[in-house]
Amino acid sequence: TSAVRTTSVTLKALGLDSYNLGVYNGVWGGNGDVVESVNPATGEVIGAVQQSNGSDLDQTLQQATKAAKVWREVPAPKRGEIVRQMRNALFEKIEPLGKLVALEMGKILPEGIGEVQEYIDIADYAVGLSRMLNGKVIPSERSGHMMMEVWNPLGVVGVISAFNFPVAVYGWNSAVSMVCGNAVVWKGAPSTSLTSVAITKILAEVLERNSLPGAICSLATGGADIGEGIAKDKRVNLVSFTGSTNVGRKVALTVQERFGKCLLELGGNNAIIVHNDADIDLAVRSILFAAVGTAGQRCTTTRRLFLHEEIHDTFIERLQKAYGQIKIGNPLESGILCGPLHTKSAVDAFEQGIADVKKQGGKILYGGNALRNLPGNFVQPTITSISHDAPVVHREIFAPILHTIKYANIEEAIEWNNEVGQGLSSSLFTTSPEKMFNWIGPSGSDCGIVNVNIPTNGAEIGGAFGGEKETGGGRESGSTSWQQYMRRQTCTINYSGMLPLAQGIKFE
Ligand code: NAD
Numbered sequence: 001t002s003a004v005r006t007t008s009v010t011l012k013a014l015g016l017d018s019y020n021l022g023v024y025n026g027v028w029g030g031n032g033d034v035v036e037s038v039n040p041a042t043g044e045v046i047g048a049v050q051q052s053n054g055s056d057l058d059q060t061l062q063q064a065t066k067a068a069k070v071w072r073e074v075p076a077p078k079r080g081e082i083v084r085q086m087r088n089a090l091f092e093k094i095e096p097l098g099k100l101v102a103l104e105m106g107k108i109l110p111e112g113i114g115e116v117q118e119y120i121d122i123a124d125y126a127v128g129l130s131r132m133l134n135g136k137v138i139p140s141e142r143s144g145h146m147m148m149e150v151w152n153p154l155g156v157v158g159v160i161s162a163f164n165f166p167v168a169v170y171g172w173n174s175a176v177s178m179v180c181g182n183a184v185v186w187k188g189a190p191s192t193s194l195t196s197v198a199i200t201k202i203l204a205e206v207l208e209r210n211s212l213p214g215a216i217c218s219l220a221t222g223g224a225d226i227g228e229g230i231a232k233d234k235r236v237n238l239v240s241f242t243g244s245t246n247v248g249r250k251v252a253l254t255v256q257e258r259f260g261k262c263l264l265e266l267g268g269n270n271a272i273i274v275h276n277d278a279d280i281d282l283a284v285r286s287i288l289f290a291a292v293g294t295a296g297q298r299c300t301t302t303r304r305l306f307l308h309e310e311i312h313d314t315f316i317e318r319l320q321k322a323y324g325q326i327k328i329g330n331p332l333e334s335g336i337l338c339g340p341l342h343t344k345s346a347v348d349a350f351e352q353g354i355a356d357v358k359k360q361g362g363k364i365l366y367g368g369n370a371l372r373n374l375p376g377n378f379v380q381p382t383i384t385s386i387s388h389d390a391p392v393v394h395r396e397i398f399a400p401i402l403h404t405i406k407y408a409n410i411e412e413a414i415e416w417n418n419e420v421g422q423g424l425s426s427s428l429f430t431t432s433p434e435k436m437f438n439w440i441g442p443s444g445s446d447c448g449i450v451n452v453n454i455p456t457n458g459a460e461i462g463g464a465f466g467g468e469k470e471t472g473g474g475r476e477s478g479s480t481s482w483q484q485y486m487r488r489q490t491c492t493i494n495y496s497g498m499l500p501l502a503q504g505i506k507f508e
Pocket of ligand 1: 160161162163187188189222224225226227228231244250265266267268298299424466471
């Protein structure tokens with residue numbers, strides 16, 4: 001009953017009911033299926049959201065297209081001011097929003113709150129960015145000519161996001177895309193629709209208070225059909241997709257067919273290398289967070305661990321001891337480090353993964369079991385010992401399974417780091433400057449995120465986030481990622497009164 005009370009207090013604080021409309025484009029609606037959100041720790045229904053159908057999406061895209069025309073004429077720093085108000089509104093609700101993420105997605109409360117904090121951080125960043133969307137002035141080879149780059153908004157950005165970061169991924173896209181002058185249409189994962197509705201309510205209130213079109217922050221909840229609708233529709237100038245490599249491949253092909261733009265954040269299969277000169281304490285603590293945090297459901301979760309042969313045995317012992325201390329349970333209880341998996345089918349995938357490890361010559365060094373006796377979707381954080389090239393090691397299993405592999409020299413470990421299809425995040429633990437710089441250089445890691453002496457997960461918003469190869473090549477969040485949400489125009493202005501041609505061509 002205390003769990004039921006937490007749910008109702010949280011929903012109330014966010015203006016949600018047990019039944020909610022899941023479409024927003026200036027007005028709330030929804031004519032699609034009603035989808036129930038289930039607490040993955042208890043199996044209880046938290047609430048329901050009526051999703052969008054095809055005609056809801058059509059209408060939402062129509063409204064978003066109109067709203068984009070208004071929004072693009074608002075000066076960028078003024079757009080930043082609106083994002084600042086949204087940031088403040090999110091900050092006021094950080095506690096209930098973090099709780100809702102814990103209830104609906106299943107991550108532990110500090111991580112749920114951390115996700116909202118991440119949205120707040122990127123909003124701060126975007127406010128500053130709104131005064132720095134600078135182009136370049138380029139020297140022209142022609143006299144009396146001036147060349148420059150001008151960045152203009154794209155129009156409508158479709159954001160399709162995954163269940164595992166139901167707030168932060170939208171936040172990265174929304175805050176940056178908004179200061180860039182676009183309207184956004186968001187489709188989150190259907191199983192985290194309450195969170196999508198709660199966030200959109202906060203943003204809608206700010207837009208409406210400022211007499212701006214609500215459709216600047218549109219929401220069209222739904223499943224694969226609505227995602228496909230967004231990918232296919234020419235009115236969506238950029239599709240920012242976060243999810244699995246398999247679905248991302250389909251989305252990319254659909255968007256490419258109509259020459260739309262795509263930003264892909266797909267699966268990872270991240271490794272940590274611990275060399276023989278590493279700070280072992282630091283490495284053990286890092287791996288614990290990276291492999292077990294979010295119950296292994298981060299795109300940046302550490303799934304492969306390469307240990308130098310000289311430290312291998314003692315390291316495994318330390319790790320087994322550390323795993324033994326992890327408390328598994330309800331993500332809202334303090335002291336719990338490992339919550340449930342998001343769905344029942346994720347538990348099946350975990351068990352399939354463990355069976356494959358055994359079939360492919362691997363051993364279980366810790367855990368290995370689903371906790372089927374508990375009401376929620378719990379599994380034991382697991383450590384295996386297996387060959388670097390076993391097929392199961394090359395697959396992203398979205399669960400806390402850590403494969404450990406012994407290596408003799410660091411070149412070999414780097415090669416193994418790079419041999420998988422995915423290319424998201426990677427870390428090396430060493431105290432040698434030579435090895436650090438080699439790791440970030442041309443013969444080092446091939447990933448988009450290359451760390452030294454910190455885990456593979458837990459990125460800051462200031463850097464560009466994303467990965468190479470089957471991770472999709474997209475970059476979100478900081479650095480120059482904003483450029484993907486705008487179109488670059490090369491402008492040449494002739495003030496000479498003459499017509500000199502480039503490359504000295506005479507045409508007369
Ligand atoms: P998923 O691919 O199943 O779903 C992602 C989104 O795509 C959901 O909103 C889903 O409804 C939608 N979708 C499903 N079928 C679709 C289709 N045919 N067309 C368009 N949209 C469709 O992924 P998931 O299980 O929700 O999330 C886990 C995956 O996301 C993991 O692979 C993880 O690594 C990845 N991920 C990557 C990043 C990153 O930044 N690289 C971040 C978070 C998660």
